[in-house]
Amino acid sequence: MPGQVGTSVTGTPHIAAAPGDFAPLVLMPGDPRRARRIAETFLHGARQVTDVRGILGYTGSHQGVPMSVLASGMGIPSVTIYATELFRHYGVRRIVRVGTAGAIPASVAVRDVVVASAAHTDSSLSRVLVDGVTLSLAPSYGLLRAAADAAEREFSGGEAVHVGPVLSSDHFYLDRPALFDALERRGTLAVEMEAAGLYAVACAEGGEALAVLTVSDHLRTGDALTAEERETDFDRTLRIAATALLTDD
Numbered sequence: 001m002p003g004q005v006g007t008s009v010t011g012t013p014h015i016a017a018a019p020g021d022f023a024p025l026v027l028m029p030g031d032p033r034r035a036r037r038i039a040e041t042f043l044h045g046a047r048q049v050t051d052v053r054g055i056l057g058y059t060g061s062h063q064g065v066p067m068s069v070l071a072s073g074m075g076i077p078s079v080t081i082y083a084t085e086l087f088r089h090y091g092v093r094r095i096v097r098v099g100t101a102g103a104i105p106a107s108v109a110v111r112d113v114v115v116a117s118a119a120h121t122d123s124s125l126s127r128v129l130v131d132g133v134t135l136s137l138a139p140s141y142g143l144l145r146a147a148a149d150a151a152e153r154e155f156s157g158g159e160a161v162h163v164g165p166v167l168s169s170d171h172f173y174l175d176r177p178a179l180f181d182a183l184e185r186r187g188t189l190a191v192e193m194e195a196a197g198l199y200a201v202a203c204a205e206g207g208e209a210l211a212v213l214t215v216s217d218h219l220r221t222g223d224a225l226t227a228e229e230r231e232t233d234f235d236r237t238l239r240i241a242a243t244a245l246l247t248d249d
Ligand SMILES: O=P(O)(O)O[C@H]1O[C@H](CO)[C@@H](O)[C@H]1O
Pocket: 029, 030, 031, 073, 074, 075, 098, 099, 100, 101, 172, 192, 193, 194
């Protein structure tokens, strides 16, 4: 039973790391190449700790504090596997997703940052975890507050940082303008594919989580970063995410 596995010296079904290989604080991009880049440019002295299925994980330090990065892959099923194994088997306390997202309202532009204060979802996830209840999927308040404070300090009149709800969709190619209109009327800032799963797992496993997203596309205007820019243009997102990870309890 996948839910009952433990951590051996060779790891879990999806992570080939030994107990103690991950720091309690973890940055989590979707893309494994972004994970490698974060390890190379943002962490100090990072070493690779896992590469099962090409999902790369590294541990080093940031500002003198041990910190890891592990890719999540794409979508809620994938992120829930990695987040569960980190919280349950590797003593991880906090995971901050550092991902990309598509903006919905005109007030959010490509390269802006969105801190996800809630995650709506079209996944069955919010309905199947507690019978008869649709769960509200939300980040840890402490991480959200720290990220919002960091975002305010980061804002210098250029690209904006927004705090608000996102949609975590199971469908990347979701051609439903009316749905986006309805979500926009309800204050939804952007669409991505993992935050709701991460928030659900953190809640179930007693961990803390947050998603900080770089806007890579605009769903209304068609503006978009290139694939290379998606891999490289997320410095502010990383600084905000790391500040949240490092915040005092
Ligand atoms: O850039 P990442 O973190 O992978 O996030 C976004 O990009 C992928 C889709 O292109 C999905 O995983 C979506 O959530």
